[in-house]
Amino acid sequence: MNFLKKYQEEFEELDKMESDFINDELIWSILNNHKTPTKEEVRQVLKKAETCTRLTPDEMAILVQNQDQETLNEMYSLAHTLKEEVYGDRIVFFAPLYISDECANNCLYCGFRSTNKSIKRKTLSMDEISEEVKIMIEEGQKRTVLVYGESPKTQVDFMVKTVEQVYKTKTEHGEIRRANINCAPLRVEELKKLKEIGIGTYQVFQETYHHETYKKVHPQGTIKGHYRWRLYSMDRAQEAGVDDNGLGVLFGLYDWRFEVLALLFHTIHLEEKFNGVGPHTISFPRITPAIDTPYSSNPEYAVSDEEFKKLIAVLRLSIPYTGLICTAREPDEVRREVIPLGVSQIDAGTRIGVGAYSQAKNANSIPTKEQFTIGDSRTLDDVVKEICEMKAIPSFCTACYRAGRTGEEFMKVAKTKFVYNYCIPNAVFTLKEYALDYASESSLHIINKTINEHIDSLKDKPSYPKVLELLKRIEDGERDVRL
């Protein structure tokens, strides 16, 4: 069968729908209705946001359009507070693992697009996956996101094998405990196979929600050219029982104000249809130059650093219980500035490109430009140290998914802020493991200080005796304890 026609029947069904849940005109009319919000209007929205409730599109638009520095500062401060109330000051760490850069799609902005001849294509063998994973484990990683192109070589049965391979690769320091997936949209039956193998979050980024722009940057005749097949990928995931889902936009393709409202509409659609289960995470990469990809060097709707700050705070305020991921595409100085605005997850020690961890180790060279350009190429240890210096706690926790707190169960604890009671102890446990197994001499002091301060902060909690007991077990050599 022609690979590009694989989902033809589904495409035809989706084409019969009169409309989808992203109404471009409606989004622009909401934004235009709130072109110049008053301080009073902004403060009224912030009052509602304080209650940790999802905002309406009109309320989000008021925050998006706000240009007043005084109330912008209030937005930044509340975004920080809300994130601390829900998840505490923990920042969860992960690192991507590129499995394949073979791709049949031809997205104008992407270094992996099929017409890019500058990339020597590669799909990792099972042995090569183990090599990469071992290096990641030895650096201290516990969570990964596996990244695949969309090609005949990387269909679902192959993905299942790769996930199995990741989970069964072990070193003296343990294993990767959560493998998330970033891949193409799939059918329900395909997704069920991923559910069975035990993936963490399933990420499919819409890239842009604006219909016309989507068409422009994703050539027709490719699978990715079908907007609705991608738009409804999370509906199919929920139907398949894959209930931790990651949404995302590639900022720079279209107006950021439109895209954040569209992310909210997507959230509302999912929450209404699936019993309150919206996105587990939202990612907001900005376009950075990709290898031999002129479109990526000069994006039409480039998002400035100030706008970037604002969009992160707006997302935190509007969908307060969702994980927000700021990737290593951003330079360290930008990450330092935006992390306090509501970011809850970051990648660190990231190596991009297929086989990049082995390459970096063996050739001592770090590829920084591939599918995109990496902005923060520091080691994991450097970033761990910096997060401690920022008075937050690095976390390698994978507890919720392994304890079955996914989908509806996760939303229950996140929306009520109860998850805080898991996040901080689990951050302490996993950072303790990091301190014992991986930390460099120069980072150890601040890491231990961070651990001790956080243990102290738990003194009044019912979990405190259990926390002390589990910490003792880690000190005695046990690993992978959790609440």
Ligand code: SF4
């Ligand atoms: S307790 Fe749950 S939400 Fe908190 S860091 Fe761990 S896995 Fe994430």
